[in-house]
Amino acid sequence: MQKNEIAVIEIEDMGAGGEGIGKADGYTLFVKDAVIGDVVEVKVMKAKKHYGYARLMKIVKPSDQRVAARCPEARRCGGCQIQEMDYQAQLAFKNRKVRNHLLRLGEVPEELLDRVMEPVCGMEEPFRYRNKAQFPVGRDREGNLTAGFYAGRTHSIIPVPELDCLLGAKENQKILRIILEYMKEYGVEPYDEESGRGLVRHVLLRKGFSTGELMVCLVINGRKLPRAEALIGRLKEIPGMTSISCSVNMERTNVIMGSEILPLYGKDYITDRIGPVKYQISPLSFYQVNPVMTEKLYGAALEYAELTGSEVVWDLYCGIGTISLFLAQQAKQVYGVEIVPAAIEDARRNARINGIENAEFYVGKAEEVLPDYYARYEKETGRSARADVIVVDPPRKGCDEALLETIVKMQPERVVYVSCDSATLARDVKYLRGNGYEVRKVRAFDPFCQTVHVETVCCLHRVNS
Template sequence: MLVEKNKNYTIIIKDIGTNGEGIGAYEGFTIFVPNSVTGDEVEVRIIKVNKKFAVGKIIKIKNFSDIRIPQKCNFATQCGGCQFQHVKYEYQLEWKQNKVKNALYRIGGVQADINPIIGMTDPFYYRNKAQYPIQKINDEIQIGFYANKSHNIINIDKCIIQNEINEDIIAIVREFIIKYDISIYSEKNHSGLIRHLVIRSGYYNKNIMVCLVINGDNLPHQDKFIEMLRKVTQITSIILNFNKNKTNVILSDNFNTIFGADTIQDNIGELTFNLSPISFFQVNPIQTKILYDIVEEYADLKGNETIVDLYCGIGTITLTLAKKAGKVYGIEVVDQAIKDAQQNALQNNIDNVEFITGKAEEINFEAHPDIVVLDPPRKGCELSLIKTLLTMLPPKIIYISCDPATLARDISYLKENYSIEKVQPVDMFPHTNHVETVCLLSRKDPQNCFSS
């Protein structure tokens, strides 16, 4: 073995991997180094070795890369949330552009012209939702985020990608727990009360929801909890979630609103949406408007089209497209999301939509849509859905993806029958290794579709 565990080696980082880790080599043997960047010369200690590669931890940066910058967050190298705070933003964008290009070529087997990625002018404090696990370690209350690949909580009082007002709310919750000696949930023993703090904010409407997840049926001193939180005047909703399950799932389906409304509201363009604690809503409101404008552009609606929006959530894309389409169907497996979508359609005075509860891959499409919109979870589309699409052969597919690898995989199944017309990466998640992509696929000539 060329390298040995617990020994130190000096290497130069030559590239950045798919997950944001630096890649170097010692005498030709690959070493992955988190928190490094192309051009760094680093001394690393090997913490893991297998036959094909090793993983190293930075002991010392001997020479700094030209694209390395000081991190704004004190927890960046500990917390699992950001992978790129030490990298100049313009290089983050370049890396994400290449991530999309490489995935389409290596996994999808296609060479596509990719539009330049759309980044943010001010890539900080952009998130509108945060989920903070809470633990008690050595009699100290930890409220923050999990360390990378761990269930150990990094105690965070400030995060440069979350809404700044979250800092005040965390401080109040911490003060409440200490003042009234409220027990903290232990995952190991399934005992204690407080599990998670969820904060959701409306970017345009400026209202805030606080949801406290508890392992019980009531919150002691609930009236004081409300009183303390109301010092933050933007809070319009305080909710308890009762989660007594032995699970890593944060929220159960049992909620009780103890102050204000059951939902908050926020806008995408001219549309207003109600948001509950479980609503799926893009976390970067500034980039979401840009993303949806691209979807509208790719749809190129004339006014009489039939559209099927799969994985529709609370209807954000469905309703955005309905403004200019003939009829839009929204499909979503979560029943509550469909109810929310119906309410969102009602309050926006949109009546040319129909929302259906069901799995996207199990829907029997009797209609022949002109456009199918795909916005699947990170794992991409089920193969059964791809087969359904290849049976339907809609003239146009608009695929919105949060993982270039699964986007490329799904395109590899579709490419015999569809041409890639446009690809637009959007940086929805600055300082992380994630990138959103909108892809326009157009059906090839039907005679050619079945000849290959």
């Protein structure tokens, strides 16, 4: 097919990014915003030799899986790639994606997957689940102050104060309106990326779902907020308002947060709980955005670890110690490793406030800390270092091969792999299966409803003694 050609196709499958896949006379087309079962009219926008990308022009016959998007800007925003798909169909799509990756990339036998793969875990209410949002502040085409989200692949702001984002906390819309009213009243300018002028760049909002505590942090291109007391006076009237601050970011950069936090009101953190564990969350803290699903996901990781109270556990890529502190409730000793120093400070503080004394944390790259520890232990004792259980929760790129090599050398009885990218999970599972481990349990989780993203927990047992 050629660019700008029109075709009517039936969507037969979906790609990893949520795009519909159909064929026109045998030629494969990827179509954004199309759902399996849709019959659609499309226009080819980019044509390659064996496949192309097309724009959805008209839905000729809607799929049984298609539903009306609750957000009128779902397509333009792009944050909810599959909001027009029935939620049960979303779960089936994500489960199928994890399974296919393990089957094709991980080379896990289909009959084994049939035995070990547990049903996908979704949410009862797949909206209003995000406890964190970051909103750019700017002006619209008419010059009016606005804040919201960037439209897909642009820096054009979709205004949240008027529309509301249905993934975030209900309070977000009111807070943004108050901030914009304050800026308009006192002549506080939004930051302009091209000129580098203006003050307010972003607004970070967080909510502790278990406590109801709210945090507001304005990212500013300066060190002072004019008439801050006027803004504070309005914000603190909102029930749950606990922390108001500014983050100083005077760099010409796309990085949102600055490293310096200036407190304006209340505490410099909010608190939240995941299960029985309490966490203090600062503006710069990493913290899971869906605490309801996180409790289920980490509960599965704890279950898969099969701890009896006598195990030594390593938790790699531990962040602020969320999984570590879960594991410490049932392990003899937990060692957490994370490259971000501030996250390790948070982890140590969270261990203290929960009275957990059997968790230690180290700053460094997991792929360097664990091999260094193994080599040093072997040199000092003449024995190989051992771990009963190793838990990994790596970034999307998965585990470094040097880390996987060291895991195999340490011969843990169980490896629990928490993954945000099932493709790299599958790659790493293939390595571990080739080096004495076998998959015992797998389950997909949906902390990011309405999007294509999926989390997976996979447990592998050592089979070679």
